[in-house]
Amino acid sequence: QVQLVESGGGVVQPGRSLRLSCAASGFIFNNYGIHWVRQAPGKGLEWVAVISSDGKIKYYGDFVKGRFTISRDNSKASLYLQMDSLTTEDTAIYYCTKKAGTNTRRWSDSWGQGTLVTVSA
Amino acid sequence: AIQLTQSPSSLSASGGDRVTITCRASQGIGRALAWYQQKPGKAPNVLIYDASSLQSGVPSRFSGSGSGTDFTLTINSLQPEDFATYYCQQFNSYPLTFGGGTKVEIK
Numbered sequence: 001q002v003q004l005v006e007s008g009g010g011v012v013q014p015g016r017s018l019r020l021s022c023a024a025s026g027f028i029f030n031n032y033g034i035h036w037v038r039q040a041p042g043k044g045l046e047w048v049a050v051i052s053s054d055g056k057i058k059y060y061g062d063f064v065k066g067r068f069t070i071s072r073d074n075s076k077a078s079l080y081l082q083m084d085s086l087t088t089e090d091t092a093i094y095y096c097t098k099k100a101g102t103n104t105r106r107w108s109d110s111w112g113q114g115t116l117v118t119v120s121a
Numbered sequence: 122a123i124q125l126t127q128s129p130s131s132l133s134a135s136g137g138d139r140v141t142i143t144c145r146a147s148q149g150i151g152r153a154l155a156w157y158q159q160k161p162g163k164a165p166n167v168l169i170y171d172a173s174s175l176q177s178g179v180p181s182r183f184s185g186s187g188s189g190t191d192f193t194l195t196i197n198s199l200q201p202e203d204f205a206t207y208y209c210q211q212f213n214s215y216p217l218t219f220g221g222g223t224k225v226e227i228k
Contacts, residue, residue: 035217044220044221044222045157045159045208045210045219045222046219047210047217047219050215050217059215060216061216062216095164100170104153104212105170106212106217107167107170107210107212108155108157108167108210109167109170111164111165111166113164114164
């Protein structure tokens with residue numbers, strides 16, 4: 001079955017950087033786009049970014065403003081999110097999610113368990 | 122970005138009730154809408170995609186309808202395991218966006 005396992009979360013000071021990882025298994029990783037979605041404590045879901053199956057196409061949420069970079073390594077079935085210039089508003093659980101299919105099938109049909117990022121002085 | 126407005130933000134219902142949640146988009150999105158269920162401490166799970174298609178394994182008491190800007194999630198005969206928070210998401214265009222969520226609580 002599909003498994004997505006996030007790692008790399010933790011406590012980081014404002015202005016610093018953090019890199020999240022997501023290890024995928026149970027499906028042909030290089031056939032699917034992958035999203036990052038986040039959820040601040042007690043709040044709703046917020047879409048962060050998506051990367052295409054070949055890594056060439058990327059989109060970001062409006063709030064990212066050039067601070068985050070999504071990437072993938074298909075040889076390792078892994079997804080990454082490099083987060084720079086972090087602020088307290090970036091405190092959230094970060095989920096990686098599998099895109100349901102190609103082209104317009106953009107919803108998330110599988111989710112990881114999430115990794116918590118806390119930005120605090 | 123396309124904004125999604127969900128209503129109500131919360132509701133109380135009893136087992137066996139029929140529950141309806143609405144999601145309104147700030148511009149037309151065709152049928153590019155999904156509904157997710159999230160239980161406390163867990164990741165969300167997709168229930169409905171393409172506005173009305175039931176995800177494999179999801180009970181048939183869940184149904185979705187709508188197109189354009191107005192969408193509805195209906196839960197027929199609410200079960201104990203259905204008490205959760207529900208989110209709509211548009212995938213018509215990037216950036217993808219979610220509604221604010223609807224918490225379904227036990228009356």
